[in-house]
Amino acid sequence: MTGKWWRWLGLLLLVVAVLVATALFVPKENGGYRMKVAQGQGMATVSRQLANDGVVYNRHVLLGAAYVLGIHDKLHAGNYRLPRSISTWQILQRLRDGRPDTVTVQIIEGTTFAQMRRIINQTEDIRHDTRHLSDAELLRQVDAQTPSDKPEGLFFPDSYEIDTDSSDLALYQLAYRTMQKHLQAAWDERQSGLPYQTPYQLLIMASIIEKETGHPDDRAHVSAVFTNRLNIGMRLQTDPTVIYGMGSAYQGRIRRADLQRDTPYNTYTRAGLTPTPIALPGKAALEAAAHPSSEKYLYFVSRMDGSGKSQFSHNLDEHNAAVREFILKQRK
Template sequence: MSDKPMRGRVRPRVLLIMLLVLAAALVYGWNDFNRFSNAPLNVTAQGDSIDVGRGSSFKSIVGELRQRKLSSANTWYWRLLAEQMRVAGKLHAGEYALNVGITPRRLLANMAAGKVLRRNFTIVDGWTFAELRQALANADKLRHDSVNLDDATIMQKIGAPGEAPEGRFLPETYAYVKGDSDLDILKRAHGAMAKTLDALWPARAKDLPLATPYDALILASIVEKETGRPDERAQIAGVFVRRLQNHMLLQTDPSVIYGMGASYAGNIHKSDLTTDTPYNTYTRPGLPPTPIALPGKPALQAALHPAAGDALYFVARGDGGHVFSSTLEEHNRNVDCYQRKHCQ
């Protein structure tokens, strides 16, 4: 008997089986590819990132993800995804966040859109310029171009030659990306303070003993250092404005401390109050020559809109607040009560 009819019957079955196997493989591969595309990468902690250098190849990017065990998928899956998303050859250099839960699809979309990781640097109300410089020196992923520069050179480089730096930078949060310079942040903060002063100065209260916006900046810095309570700023400002109007010494300890510089060890003594410096407001009339800190916008508002009243003195209660008085006799009683604990 001939076996030709048998071979004719077997071949279609084998072909069918092969087609079914191929279809199953394609379905499995497609499902596996979709699973890879939308499954989170193996990111276990917030704050992780990947840095894509200029000229980095797609292979090197995927290689880093695999080397760091963030992805186990082969390069072909990544290439297929990039082609499907039409972003192949369009990935931007920069640092990208690897947040917990991020998928390959989302990561490639961020790289194609140039959504680089943005960090925040906060200038705190009441910092001195020295404290600001130290914080900048410790900021992560920031280019530290100012570290070896003196204050005068820094001011020149940010476009403010000849200005004393103290008080000139607005306390706010400033976003930056990896590779930005600390000088960039200083320039932005300097511009923000100038813009804020320009906006607030024309609307100031009438008859203030402040001749220039810089005078307001100096007074605001004193208010900033005297109290951290929002409800007291205008009252504190009112006391100092009335003292200036009455040609009284300001007698503000924070200014004395600022003038002491590195010799201040945490306590202020009577001898410090009688040791003359340009910032000793117990020995010199008027405002100190420069601000003594970086005042925030609320302190600026208080300096330009002081509270009305007759108080000329205040003393700390010990709970963050102050007691105000209009006469020296009353003030001395408050000092005895709240500082020497001799309340009657």
């Protein structure tokens, strides 16, 4: 009996070995697949996605082999183009080599140009040809005809995918062209009667809207507040512009002295728009700058209820009442 059990056990182990070898070394058709590994992602997540998409026979075999090779937590972020037929073992070799075919760089709405540069400078697997350039020099490399030496706001925030070993200049050029396209579309489709003389002024307004809006439903109303103020000669009096003008002096809070200290970006001390954008606005902010709501709002205050929404008011009395309800009451 004992010998019989040993034979059955040996047969079982043989079957398991064949199944594992098949799952690991036999190529599987996938129709041509692009495997995306996000920053910080481990093999557990990647193996689950590959199994769900039918790229591998068995995710547990993939995961176990990754642990044996010691790459389960050392995946290199990027996009990998897989051939139409590939084995699990070959996939592991690609991941171990750590050379993605393309690299994804994400720039979110409201990012400043300085923050964008830091993100790109820290991106691996691309050439950093612009790292030594000043902002003005970089902008001239992107657009030799630009009349400005201030790149703030001129680059569209988005998720960009570029080939491994490409120059970072190509990424800046793509983001710049994309912003020009979206800005021109917003300018061409803008409402009549807006207080902008140029597309650049609309871009400045869009950047302020981007930084001042906590909820997407509020964008058009925030735009209305600022355009209404400009139309009647009222100062914008918006904190994000003050923060931008403070630069590295800003440490997380604005004091009364900061609101009174004059800089080109202090909209409490200076009338009109700021001299440049204060961030990289997204498409929704551009559209809001081109299409403010028809409301005659002049004030708004955060509701402080976790929703991100603001309370809008037509006059100072309404605004003071909103401050008492949503701000002062919260402090009690």
